[in-house]
Amino acid sequence: MTPDPKSLRLFVSVLKHGTIAAAAEHEHTAAAAVSRRISDLEEQLGVALIVRSNKGVSPTPAGRALLNMSHRVLHDLDSIQAQMHDYAVGMKGYIRIFANISAMHQFMPRELSAFLADNPLVQIDLEERVSTAIAEAVADNNADVGVLVVDTPLEGVEYLPYKEDDLVVIVPASHPLAGKERVRFADTLDYDYVGLPPGSQMNLHLMRTAREQGRTWRYRFQVSSYDSLCLMVESGLGVGMLPRRIALAYAKALDIELLGLDEPWSHRQLHVCIRSYDALSPAARLLVERMTGTGRDAG
Structure with missing residues (x-):
């Protein structure tokens, strides 16, 4: 059987403090219980670990070897406990x-x-x-x-x-809708869109909303990033729809205009x-x- 950590800690404490009584006081347990633990450990390992005398205790050669190994084992166990505690409280x-x-x-x-x-x-x-x-x-x-x-x-x-965010429509500066402060979604359906990736919530929503109005949402291209969408809109390849704060960032560098979207669902x-x-x-x-x-x- 492998010695349990509690017995090893008591064994180390006994040798550190020099007497079973001093170790018991430090560990807040009875001296008889500490003595019993040491005797059980010696029986379990099949070798004497300490020499008892009226001056205290001292390690046998086997006891010195176990003392060195115990320090390493207990250090590793403390490290494990500390790391698991970090995981338990979310630090790791x-x-x-x-x-x-x-x-x-x-x-x-x-x-x-x-x-x-x-x-x-x-x-x-x-x-x-x-x-x-x-x-x-x-x-x-x-x-x-x-x-x-x-x-x-x-x-x-x-x-x-x-x-929360707000959707806007972006168009090239030369687009027929350019210059308008706000538009209805229906106003944009006469023009091709640059859409987002297949299966995106935005695409599905625009398709469904257009269908509810008896119209068709048409897209010429589907892209995987807002960067590509804005560049294609600037090049006149369609209009686009994206969150306002993102559109504002691109509008500073590109020749595109933002149109407010006059729809209740534009606020998300x-x-x-x-x-x-x-x-x-x-x-x-x-x-x-x-x-x-x-x-x-x-x-």
Whole structure:
């Protein structure tokens, strides 16, 4: 049998303090219990470990060897306990996050930078996905946390309010709609769009909304980034729709104009998506609480 850590700690303490009585006092236990532990340890290992005398105790050759090994073993155990404690309280951990393009461009860089500054031992794996795939990934445990715009809520996951944004239409400076402060969505349907990736929540929403109006949402190209979208709009290859703060950043460098979108759905709520609060690791729980300003205790 392998000696248990408690017996090794008492053995080290006895030799450190020189007497069983002094070790017992330091360890806040009875001297008889300490003596019994040492005797059991000697019996278990089949060798004498200490020599008792009226002056105290001293190690046998086997005892000296065990003392050296005990220091290493107990140090490793303390290190394990400390590291596991770091994981338990969220100081260490691994978090898988899927976020949509809007969250990736607007919020996640600053959000994660601030979080990692306070929790530098946490490892984060961040991937960009379309909103329609994010909730499924969370439900299937392929991601711990999702950040998305909810279209149709998925059963088996929780949605927590995160950030808000506003959609605008962008057009080339030479476009017939240029110069207008605000437009209705219907006003844009006479023109081809530059769309976002296939399956994106934005594309699906625009298709559905146009269909409800008896119209067709037409796109000439689909791109995977706002950078490509804005460059193609500037080149006259279509109009686009994206969050206002992102459009403002590109408008400073490109010859495009922003048109306010006069639709109730142009103001959007982004959500954090999780399987359940209780299923989160301590590190993921810290991040979610930070992002949403909520927690199980705050409810």
